[in-house]
Amino acid sequence: MNAAEFNALYSIGTPVFAYPGIRPEDGPGTRLVTRTRTEAQLSAFGDPVVWVEGEGSYICLTHVDPVAEDVWEAAREAEKQAEPTVATxxxxxxxxxxxxxxxxxxxxxxxxxxxxxxxxxxxxxxxxxxxxxxxxxxxxxxxxxxxxxxxxxxxxxxxxxxxxxxxxxxx
Structure with a gap:
């Protein structure tokens, strides 16, 4: 999907699963349960990219999966349950x-x-x-x-x- 198509379908703040580095089917990586914080655009190398909350660099659209709000909420809640609590x-x-x-x-x-x-x-x-x-x-x-x-x-x-x-x- 190119940047224009992505922007036509999804607005800033869209809930997504983002995979900085590599996608899970390509090896061990990290999934971010996050939201877009910019419109999609082209990187200096011509790749369609978007910035997401909680990540300091852009992520290629091939590594961003928009999800429904209820799916995003369930994944966010599962993350919270899995987070270790550190005693004060x-x-x-x-x-x-x-x-x-x-x-x-x-x-x-x-x-x-x-x-x-x-x-x-x-x-x-x-x-x-x-x-x-x-x-x-x-x-x-x-x-x-x-x-x-x-x-x-x-x-x-x-x-x-x-x-x-x-x-x-x-x-």
């Missing part, structure tokens, strides 16, 4: 050693549990940026921002160059 830290005050140690261990456990979502987010960013072959902004970002992330973190996020460099004893 409690002030320990003058806690005893026996009270403090379990609290510290619980905090460490929570921090370790948050590691995977961060790695997943970095993986998504890396895949999105490397998929933009020829996009000057994406290549500049990869060169200036991505390289500032520690080598072992980039390797965990799927950066094969970083993994190779680590394998060669680079860090």
């Amino acid at each position: 830290p409690q002030r320990l005050g003058h806690a005893t050693r026996d009270e403090t140690i379990p609290a510290l261990l619980a905090t460490i456990k929570e921090l370790r549990a948050s590691r995977q979502p961060l790695i997943d987010a970095l993986t998504r960013v890396h895949h999105s940026m490397t998929a933009c072959v020829g996009d000057e902004w994406a290549m500049e970002w990869l060169g200036e921002v991505w390289t500032q992330i520690p080598l072992h973190v980039r390797a965990l996020a799927g950066d094969q160059d970083a993994a190779s460099e680590l394998g060669e004893g680079g860090a």
